Amino acid sequence: MAAPEGREQGPGRDARAAESQATIGSMVPSPMNSNREHGDTPVIELRDLSYHYPSRPLAPSLDAVNLRIRAGETVALVGPSGAGKSTLFHLLQRFDDPQQGELLLWGQDAREWSLEALREQMAIVPQDATVFSATAADNIRYGRPAASDAEVRAAARAAFADDFLQALPQGYDTHLGEHGVRLSGGQRQRIAIARALLKNAPILLLDEATSALDAESERMVQAALDATVAQRQSPLSGASAERGAGAAPIERDAGAVTGGAAQPPRTTLVIAHRLATVQRADRILVFEHGRVVEQGTHESLLAHGQLYARLAALQFTGLSPA
Numbered sequence: 526m527a528a529p530e531g532r533e534q535g536p537g538r539d540a541r542a543a544e545s546q547a548t549i550g551s552m553v554p555s556p557m558n559s560n561r562e563h564g565d566t567p568v569i570e571l572r573d574l575s576y577h578y579p580s581r582p583l584a585p586s587l588d589a590v591n592l593r594i595r596a597g598e599t600v601a602l603v604g605p606s607g608a609g610k611s612t613l614f615h616l617l618q619r620f621d622d623p624q625q626g627e628l629l630l631w632g633q634d635a636r637e638w639s640l641e642a643l644r645e646q647m648a649i650v651p652q653d654a655t656v657f658s659a660t661a662a663d664n665i666r667y668g669r670p671a672a673s674d675a676e677v678r679a680a681a682r683a684a685f686a687d688d689f690l691q692a693l694p695q696g697y698d699t700h701l702g703e704h705g706v707r708l709s710g711g712q713r714q715r716i717a718i719a720r721a722l723l724k725n726a727p728i729l730l731l732d733e734a735t736s737a738l739d740a741e742s743e744r745m746v747q748a749a750l751d752a753t754v755a756q757r758q759s760p761l762s763g764a765s766a767e768r769g770a771g772a773a774p775i776e777r778d779a780g781a782v783t784g785g786a787a788q789p790p791r792t793t794l795v796i797a798h799r800l801a802t803v804q805r806a807d808r809i810l811v812f813e814h815g816r817v818v819e820q821g822t823h824e825s826l827l828a829h830g831q832l833y834a835r836l837a838a839l840q841f842t843g844l845s846p847a
């Protein structure tokens with residue numbers, strides 16, 4: 526089973542109990558089949574969902590949230606610190622289950638999915654990416670163990686990691702991690718992006734780094750994230766025209782990265798800190814105190830003149846669009 530990278534490892538007690546009763550993987554609807562059968566079924570749906578962490582029973586981190594995210598949407602999550610953005614990622618990966626309401630994936634309650642099948646549908650790029658004690662190639666291949674060397678290289682190129690990996694003492698065979706070469710934060714994040722691109726899952730969860738990266742790394746990570754967000758569909762699915770202007774590097778390599786398999790449109794959720802990301806998003810959800818208090822595009826939310834407009838003035842000042 527793919528071990529997702531997150532703040533906590535493993536499901537909570539409720540999630541484990543649910544998993545033991547869960548539908549077996551083969552009975553779980555595949556995203557492609559579900560979309561075909563139920564054209565407008567949201568990929569992700571929250572119905573009156575409330576959640577508190579076990580240690581804080583009186584403080585809901587998500588409070589009666591209703592949300593529908595369609596296949597192929599790119600949705601930016603913004604809001605003050607502690608507003609509940611990461612908690613949504615926590616529940617999507619089923620580290621725990623909500624105490625009230627429902628979380629549905631392709632119309633099916635998340636509790637009915639096997640953990641393995643559910644996590645197969647998601648690729649995660651966390652803020653603080655993990656590098657395993659393994660070769661650089663195997664660190665990327667972790668995203669899809671059956672991937673060929675050429676696919677690993679293509680993913681690395683798309684994530685702007687190829688140059689620095691080639692420059693390592695043994696190139697892609699260089700051992701990384703605890704007993705190997707240590708990478709910078711920006712390099713680690715590009716490895717995580719390459720891993721996620723290689724996995725090419727229908728749902729992509731990105732947490733943009735807030736920590737300071739050196740200028741070159743920052744530029745590379747931003748370019749890699751932009752390419753990732755822009756890669757909405759595999760080239761084989763015939764929607765290349767929908768991809769954004771920043772898609773060029775990934776378009777060049779996407780066929781090799783995906784192994785040529787046709788994929789459903791990718792749905793991307795990104796905890797956003799950059800102006801370029803929110804401008805590119807189809808929809809921005811503004812979180813405050815565990816609720817979605819505003820949603821819309823960058824322009825519509827600025828015009829609304831409420832929390833988003835205040836956050837934008839503070840958070841995005843000085844950052845220029847890609």
Ligand SMILES: Nc1ncnc2c1ncn2[C@@H]1O[C@H](COP(=O)(O)OP(=O)(O)OP(=O)(O)O)[C@@H](O)[C@H]1O
Nearest residue numbers: 578580581586604605606607608609610611612613
């Ligand atoms: N592991 C945890 N145990 C207990 N409470 C938590 C835990 N993680 C988050 N919280 C609390 O849940 C609330 C929502 O936090 P969350 O991390 O989802 O916010 P966020 O919007 O992602 O903030 P940030 O932008 O700072 O990451 C906060 O009150 C936070 O203190």
